[in-house]
Amino acid sequence: MTVSVLLVDDQPLLRLGFRMVLSSQPDLTVAGEAGDGAEAIRLTAELAPDVVLMDVRMPGMDGIEATRQIIAAGGTARILILTTFDLDQYAYAALRSGASGFLLKDVRPADLLSAIRAVAVGDAVVAPSITRRLLDTFAHRLPDPDSPRAPADPRLARLTDRELVVLGEVAAGHSNAEIAAHLVLSEATVKTHVGRILAKLELRDRVQAVVFAYETGLVRPSDRPPTQPGTT
Structure with a gap:
């Protein structure tokens, strides 16, 4: 089974890096790219990706609101939030909104690939200790x-x-x-x-x-x- 992924980030270089990592895998494909939340919502509805790799801080609509609207629309796409540890409040809000997990932006390529494959089949992708620290903080x-x-x-x-x-x-x-x-x-x-x-x-x-x-x-x-x- 090939897993399709929508890349959502306002930084083109980051999207390029993620695309290169994903394109090296025979079972993963990049369905498209979006630079903000509104575009992410539109492309998710249009392309029906299996996984949306969602940045948090973007101009216009941020990743939290985009996540909320994508989940509310009832689609099957699972959302992985991209964040840094000092932005945990955003990750927590995303989890409350229905995201399937979150990754730190400095994630290793191998871990990114494993996380995408895991969430695509409904498994957990958040490291337990990170989940505990996140929930403890809030x-x-x-x-x-x-x-x-x-x-x-x-x-x-x-x-x-x-x-x-x-x-x-x-x-x-x-x-x-x-x-x-x-x-x-x-x-x-x-x-x-x-x-x-x-x-x-x-x-x-x-x-x-x-x-x-x-x-x-x-x-x-x-x-x-x-x-x-x-x-x-």
Whole structure:
């Protein structure tokens, strides 16, 4: 299967670099290029790419609003946000808007290729430690689960006890292999649980499951172990 990618960035040199990397792969193709959010929306509707590689800061409409409108239109394209670590607030907003993950702009070519292939088939692409740091940074924006004005999300009742445990493990930033080891399950079983969790909660992917777990108070920033220096 060939994965088509729409490149969205206001810097032509960056788009050229990404195009060169993608064009070197037989299973990836560049469907088109856009220099701002409005053009990204138009080309996504016109070209129907599998993946949109979306910059955040662009003139006119930014990548966050473009992501929101592309997702709202109901298309099947999955969106990867391009950001730098000091712009986490934008990445968080993008995840809330329905993006499937985000990459740092200094991503290595091999990691970029792996991320595109992964998100194209619905897998997670955000490194667990980055997800945890991102959500920790903006935890103050999340509703207080102890507040009487913040009732439990009724969708949580759809999950079995085992699925709640697995969701907590996912939100803590653990990989399928780590979850399998913690819960003494096979990786295939864990993957099945994650798929059922996404279906029951009506979520697009694993990244949105992490956001959901934090927002509902199932997992809090203080619950997760500290990130070790140098981990990704």
